Amino acid sequence: MFRGRDKELAELNRLYAQESFQLFILYGRRRVGKTTLLKEFCKGKPHIFYSAEQSNNKMNLDKFSAQIFQYYGENNLESFSSWENAISYIDRRQRTEPLVLVFDEFPYIANINPALLSILQHLIDHQLRERKIFLILCGSYMGFMEKEVLSSKSPLFGRRTAQLHMKPFDYRMSLEFLQNFSMEEKLILYSVFGGTAMYLQRIDNSLTLRENIQNLYLKPTGYLYEEPLLLMRQEVQEPGVYCAIIEAIAKGAVKSNEIAAKTGEDAAKCLKYIAIMRELGILYREIPLGEKENARKTQYGICDSMFRFWYRYVAPNRTLLETDAYDIVWKRKIEPDLSHYMGHAFENICKEYLLYQNSLGNLPILFTEIGRWWGTDSKEHKEVEINLAAKDGNDYLIGECKWRSEPTDYSVYMELMKKGDVFCRKRKCDNLWYLLFSKNGFTETLQKEARENRHLILITIDDFQKDLI
Numbered sequence: 001m002f003r004g005r006d007k008e009l010a011e012l013n014r015l016y017a018q019e020s021f022q023l024f025i026l027y028g029r030r031r032v033g034k035t036t037l038l039k040e041f042c043k044g045k046p047h048i049f050y051s052a053e054q055s056n057n058k059m060n061l062d063k064f065s066a067q068i069f070q071y072y073g074e075n076n077l078e079s080f081s082s083w084e085n086a087i088s089y090i091d092r093r094q095r096t097e098p099l100v101l102v103f104d105e106f107p108y109i110a111n112i113n114p115a116l117l118s119i120l121q122h123l124i125d126h127q128l129r130e131r132k133i134f135l136i137l138c139g140s141y142m143g144f145m146e147k148e149v150l151s152s153k154s155p156l157f158g159r160r161t162a163q164l165h166m167k168p169f170d171y172r173m174s175l176e177f178l179q180n181f182s183m184e185e186k187l188i189l190y191s192v193f194g195g196t197a198m199y200l201q202r203i204d205n206s207l208t209l210r211e212n213i214q215n216l217y218l219k220p221t222g223y224l225y226e227e228p229l230l231l232m233r234q235e236v237q238e239p240g241v242y243c244a245i246i247e248a249i250a251k252g253a254v255k256s257n258e259i260a261a262k263t264g265e266d267a268a269k270c271l272k273y274i275a276i277m278r279e280l281g282i283l284y285r286e287i288p289l290g291e292k293e294n295a296r297k298t299q300y301g302i303c304d305s306m307f308r309f310w311y312r313y314v315a316p317n318r319t320l321l322e323t324d325a326y327d328i329v330w331k332r333k334i335e336p337d338l339s340h341y342m343g344h345a346f347e348n349i350c351k352e353y354l355l356y357q358n359s360l361g362n363l364p365i366l367f368t369e370i371g372r373w374w375g376t377d378s379k380e381h382k383e384v385e386i387n388l389a390a391k392d393g394n395d396y397l398i399g400e401c402k403w404r405s406e407p408t409d410y411s412v413y414m415e416l417m418k419k420g421d422v423f424c425r426k427r428k429c430d431n432l433w434y435l436l437f438s439k440n441g442f443t444e445t446l447q448k449e450a451r452e453n454r455h456l457i458l459i460t461i462d463d464f465q466k467d468l469i
Contacts, residue, residue: 002040004173004197005033008164012041015162019098021129023159026138027145028166029281029304030231033197034138037166038102047100048090052108054234060109061086083109084119091127098132106137107144117148121155141235143279168195168304170352171464179205183461184439188338191345192217194305199224210330217314218326225321228310235280241265242273243315246282246302250311254299274300282307289371289389290427297374305345312341339403346403347372347387350437353464354390354397364433364457365392373398377422384422388435394428399435408438410445413456433457 002009015022026034035051042049048071050064065079065086072093080086090101103109110116120135128135139145142165148154150163168174171190177200178186192213193199202223203212216222228246232239241263248262256274260267277283284303287293302308314321317329351370357363358370367390374385388399400416402408416434424432435457436442442450442458450456 002036004169004176005037005040008037008166009040011162011164012037016041016045016098016100016134019132021124021131022134022161023124023156024134024136025145025149025160025163026136026166027142027149027164028140029142029168030140030234031196031198032166032168034140034166035104036197038104038136038138042100042102045100046098047102049100049102049104051104052106054108057109057113060112082119083113083116084123087120087123088127090133091123091131094131094133096132098134100134100136102136102138104138105140106149107139107141110148111144117155121159124156124159141279142281143276146279169197169200170195170356171349172352172356174200177201178203181205181209183465185209187346187349187461187464188342191305191342191349192309196304196306199306210335213334214326214330217310218321218329219324220322224306224310225314228307236276238273241269242277243311245270245273245277246307247311247315249283249300249302250308250315254301256298256300259300286371288373288375289369290373290391291375308345309341313337339405342403343401346437346439347401349464350399350401350459351388353437353459354388354399354435358390363397364455365390365395365397365431367392367397373423375422375426378425379422384419386416386419386423389423394430396423396429396431397433397435398423399437401437403439405440407441407443408436408446409443410449412436413446413449431455435459 012024015024026038028034039049048067050067052060053063061083062079068080068086068090069075069077080089090099137149139149149156150160151157171187174190174195175186177197178189181189188209189203189212193203202216204215207215216224219225229239229243232242236242244263244265245259248259251262253259253262256267256271259274260270263270274283278285281303284301286299286301287297291297302311313329313334317333320329354363354370358367370388370390372385372387373389374383376382377384386398387401388397390397398416398420400412402412413434413436416436420432420434423429433455436446437459439461441460447458450458
């Protein structure tokens, strides 16, 4: 079922309605729904949809040739001898007629035939520009798509007419997949399955939160039981090292030296593999908001919730799970630790909430940067961390996110103000607002303070409910 990509589909249809040549570049990590979007777009339109394979150049060209002949109703023809001949044949057959030509998993063929990008450049410049061909290059390897297809060094630079970096759904869209759950359960499920439509669609709304996690993650027959391993084997040549790095980060190693120590790998090698996983959209790199690049302050994290949950709870317990001990793993390994897991996940949800409110102009400032901040309190000689920080010039928002079973009290606000003092000692702060996010609301004392202090903003998970699509 097609769901949640109406804006993207409308934009593709807007471009198609122009009845002119288009080169559309679509990229994003695996499973976000790129192929589903393209298939929906192609419905009712003349199209050739080729999904490249991890094979050699000849095998891919033979299969592409077969699809061309099938589309034009040709029989008993030999495969084209080159990609240029194949696409030129399409060009000759189309002339004034529109056609959507999709190359899905484009990096598979461009990697084995680097000349293909230059071939496409030549064809666009000398033939295709005069046609109504809607050419789509789609890929999951984001590093390749950005460097080889979109960058100024690419032969295709200046030829694209539009592009889209397709990302997973945010919490607002993801929660629309979840019915019959409390708001707290919805946020947990989003933090476990992430914003990937393929995973969200597998959640059974007639089952409990625990049953869904057990069925999909913890049972050897579950859809996600081996998902990260399958994805890594598809993308990299040494999946074992990559998996070890992800597991180290999932267990709390966030600096390069910590990751190297946990995995026993050389630090330089770890950084190389981390860079590749950043290109794949699995890991992210972070420095404190507003500070210059500094290797000592750089931290790494896992972008994808599915990877984060799997490497935290499934990977270390595979021996138990292989003996169908999923109930024990849930009760002893996951359930007691879930609040701790949600602490970091809740920060990401709060960040998404702020980004959405910022886009509506609902915040005291219209921030241009958002992230986390950490540093040293020189007076007390201790490390200070702020969950969320956003800036517009010299105006700042700083926030604390609490996933606790009890209401957040005044002491949390006092602690955030102390952190704000440290934060502002290191930069000019013209105005500073404090935001507190809480799973279970706030004490009356804190609510009274917020009513009297316009620089204090309190947000509960019920406020997230108001913003659902």
